[in-house]
Amino acid sequence: MRARVSFFLLLACAACNQPTSKLPSDDAVGPITLVIHGGAGSIKRENITPEREAAYRAGLNRALDSGYAVLERGGKSLDAVIAAIKVMEDNPLFNAGKGAVFTNEGKNELDASIMDGSNLMAGAVAGVTTIKNPITAAHAVMTKSDHVMLIGAGAEKFAAEQGLEIVDPSYFFDSLRYKQWQKIQQKEAVKEAALFDPYTKDRKFGTVGAVALDQYGNIAAGTSTGGMTNKKYGRVGDAPIIGAGTYADNTTCGVSATGWGEYFIRLAVAHDVSSLMGYVNLSLQQAADSVIMKKVPRLGGDGGIIALDRHGNISMTFNTTGMYRGYITKKGDGKTFIYQDEK
Secondary structure, three states: HHHHHHHHHHHHHHHHHOOOOOOOOOOOOOOOEEEEEEEEOOOOOHOOOHHHHHHHHHHHHHHHHHHHHHHHOOHHHHHHHHHHHHHHOOOOOOOOHHHHOOOOOOOOOOEEEEEEEEOOOOEEEEEEEEEEHHHHHHHHHHHHHHOOOHHHHHHHHHHHHHOOOOHHHHHOOOOHHHHHHHHHOOOOOHHHHHEOOOOOOOOOOOOOOEEEEEOOOOOOEEEEEOOOOOOOOOOOOOOOOOOOOOEEEOOOOOOEEOOHHHHHHHHHHHHHHHHHHHHHOOHHHHHHHHHHHHHHHHHHEEEEEEEEEHHHHHHHHOOHHHHHHHHEOOOOOOOOOEEOOOO
């Protein structure tokens, strides 16, 4: 018995001696902040035309402006996350909502999740085909049901009952995404081809996400995606999985992930970042680096995250050559990034 007690005391002491980095000793809440991403991957300057790059940056800025407007007028972080993600779901450039990729059966199947860091409430939908903005359905599951996740036809029925906008599946059709799917259908090496993005002519993970901190010190995080091109058999990635693609806890941080979902699920990436802050007392950036730059590549996966703590510290960490991303802490001062060397 004494040996067991000594062992746990040693673990506790080891955790206490870990560096705290930038985490303040007081409980001061940072400024209202919004961080977003529009997917990570092998995004290279030579593969994106100036016009396409400008379009991506404009799309990111619209999402930032929409979400920040909610925070600026005293709104909640949850509402800011929804506002930002809806803009990207409505933009065909991003693999979420209107720009969703096609499954092996030639359909668009959408996933989304959201989490409230103030009370650890969460909601998610997966495999939906008729909900215009899946992030709103995820929020409805969280706030108007006793469940965390609903899938397929059940999720669609619930969304309709809640008065959310329902559309014909043809609404999600995008000709460029469809041509991409047709080319992949002709290839045998589907595993690599499935990650090809026609907009950048390279590999890319097209999930979108947002994390917000409001004036009340509450953090929220959300993620939305069309999944992986040519995905089969009802495949679901990390985006709607609480703890894998999305997590939020006021005591640590909020996280939204984008990457090869199977690896992010296996590592519970979003929750792991939070846990390293809560259990080992790492800073936000230290935790993000540990998971994204070490653990994920060790398994063979890649991708990135955006993360935000209640002190206003931001992380936009990825192990690919690019990630569509941005943040805003002051009106008119939003910043967007695409490539790895942008700071």
